[in-house]
Amino acid sequence: MRLLIMFDLPVDTSADRRNYRQFRKVLINEGFLMIQESIYGRIAINKPAAEFMEQRIAKQAPPKGLVQSLIITEKQYANINYLTGKDPNVLEDKFERLTII
Numbered sequence: 001m002r003l004l005i006m007f008d009l010p011v012d013t014s015a016d017r018r019n020y021r022q023f024r025k026v027l028i029n030e031g032f033l034m035i036q037e038s039i040y041g042r043i044a045i046n047k048p049a050a051e052f053m054e055q056r057i058a059k060q061a062p063p064k065g066l067v068q069s070l071i072i073t074e075k076q077y078a079n080i081n082y083l084t085g086k087d088p089n090v091l092e093d094k095f096e097r098l099t100i101i
Contacts, residue, residue, distance in 0.1 A: 001043070001044040001045070001046060001047055001049070001050045001071060001072070001073060001074065002041055002042070002043060002044070002050075002071070002072050002073070002074065002076075002077045003041065003042050003044055003050045003053050003054055003069060003070075003071055004035070004039065004040070004041045004069065004070040004071075004072065005027060005032060005039070005040045005041070005042075005057055005067065005068070005069050006038065006039050006067075006068045006069075006070070007023065007038050007061075007065065007066060007067040007068070008038060008065055008066045009023065009038075009062055009064070009065035009066075009067070010064055010065050016062075016064065016065075019062035019063075019064070019065075020062070022062075023060060023061065023062050023067075026057070026060045027040045027057070028040075030042065030053065030056065030057065041077075043074075044071075047071065050071045051071070054069045054071065057069065
């Protein structure tokens with residue numbers, strides 16, 4: 001499973017910019033990798049784990065702006081079509097790298 005977090009946060013005031021930076025740091029500290037600017041993804045071992053992570057992120061979301069989540073399967077994620085650019089092929093973002101302890 002993959003949990004994708006997509007956000008559009010205001011950066012008009014210094015408080016908004018601080019909220020943006022803090023939310024981004026929360027995502028990185030929770031193991032999310034940037035897919036595109038303002039789109040972060042993380043591998044989860046199953047749907048309950050993805051839903052649990054989704055709830056944790058929801059608690060940390062800033063009060064202003066838009067934060068969305070999407071849970072998809074690895075097969076769905078693998079079917080991404082690159083219309084422009086190319087697949088970055090990052091090893092850290094592969095399911096094979098997932099280690100269950």
